Amino acid sequence: MRSSIIFSLLTGAAISFPLTAHQEITTTTTILSTSGSSSTTPAFPIHSSCNSTLSRQLTRAFDETIELASRARDHILQHGQTSPFVQKYFGTNSTTIAPLGVFSRVASADRGRMLFRCDDPDRNCATQEGWAGHWRGSNATQETVICDLSFAPGKRRWLDQVCGLGYTVSKDATNLFWATDLLHRTFHVPQVSEDAVHHYADGWEEVLEMAGKGDERSVFDSDALIYFAIDVYAYEVAEPGRGCGGYQMGN
Numbered sequence: 001m002r003s004s005i006i007f008s009l010l011t012g013a014a015i016s017f018p019l020t021a022h023q024e025i026t027t028t029t030t031i032l033s034t035s036g037s038s039s040t041t042p043a044f045p046i047h048s049s050c051n052s053t054l055s056r057q058l059t060r061a062f063d064e065t066i067e068l069a070s071r072a073r074d075h076i077l078q079h080g081q082t083s084p085f086v087q088k089y090f091g092t093n094s095t096t097i098a099p100l101g102v103f104s105r106v107a108s109a110d111r112g113r114m115l116f117r118c119d120d121p122d123r124n125c126a127t128q129e130g131w132a133g134h135w136r137g138s139n140a141t142q143e144t145v146i147c148d149l150s151f152a153p154g155k156r157r158w159l160d161q162v163c164g165l166g167y168t169v170s171k172d173a174t175n176l177f178w179a180t181d182l183l184h185r186t187f188h189v190p191q192v193s194e195d196a197v198h199h200y201a202d203g204w205e206e207v208l209e210m211a212g213k214g215d216e217r218s219v220f221d222s223d224a225l226i227y228f229a230i231d232v233y234a235y236e237v238a239e240p241g242r243g244c245g246g247y248q249m250g251n
């Protein structure tokens with residue numbers, strides 16, 4: 001048995017020489033691994049500290065986050081700078097390349113070592129009043145904690161509730177939906193955002209003011225990106241052709 005394996009290895013080696021140019025290249029290229037990179041929408045890794053109930057909800061929430069980001073990406077690809085939503089949230093002179101990159105990375109970037117966990121390693125869920133989750137920052141830069149509070153009844157809504165229950169883009173919180181909340185959380189994780197997305201404007205008014213002034217940071221602003229994505233989703237999916245901005249179109 002053993003000798004036949006050795007024999008076949010030897011003959012295998014014998015008939016594969018000399019190496020072709022292609023073989024030489026593949027055997028010396030070790031900079032990038034090509035294994036496991038076939039999926040265009042890799043799953044967001046959920047830690048074993050999330051039990052089956054929480055894990056199932058998070059899986060659905062991440063599916064919706066990817067749906068939201070993909071819709072935003074495709075809207076930008078189709079309409080570019082002519083989109084009234086692009087002009088509203090990112091300014092009339094902005095490049096769409098930045099938000100296109102951000103949304104593409106949320107939807108499709110390799111997840112690397114990023115991790116979403118349900119335990120409370122930094123004790124913030126237990127000690128910080130009202131915290132529903134947090135980025136672990138310098139304690140574990142690719143990791144995010146989702147506190148039990150996130151799963152409380154009525155805390156987060158699903159995307160099929162957009163434009164329902166009186167929701168408007170301009171008046172309601174950017175973390176009302178699982179998808180918008182997790183979009184924000186992925187922006188903090190360098191594996192997704194490359195540390196390029198930050199908080200420059202706080203809330204609807206400041207986002208519009210920043211874009212209106214032609215501030216180039218708009219395309220990297222966390223709130224601007226979230227408002228853009230959910231407004232596009234409302235207009236294209238939830239209430240097609242109308243949306244639920246809660247503002248006068250053209251304003």
Ligand SMILES: *[C@@H]1O[C@H](CO)[C@@H](O)[C@H](O)[C@H]1NC(C)=O
Nearest residue numbers: 050051052053054118148151
């Ligand atoms: C999962 O964890 C949550 C929050 O700690 C808890 O409320 C729920 O009962 C757990 N589910 C199961 C199946 O253990």
Ligand SMILES: *[C@@H]1O[C@H](CO)[C@@H](O)[C@H](O)[C@H]1NC(C)=O
Nearest residue numbers: 121122124135136137138139
């Ligand atoms: C990091 O860990 C320390 C000690 O556990 C904690 O006090 C601190 O709040 C944590 N940082 C973050 C961003 O959670």
Ligand SMILES: *[C@@H]1O[C@H](CO)[C@@H](O)[C@H](O)[C@H]1NC(C)=O
Nearest residue numbers: 091092093211212213214215
């Ligand atoms: C947009 O760019 C044009 C041409 O460079 C410039 O005149 C205009 O002031 C810019 N508008 C804003 C809002 O930055």
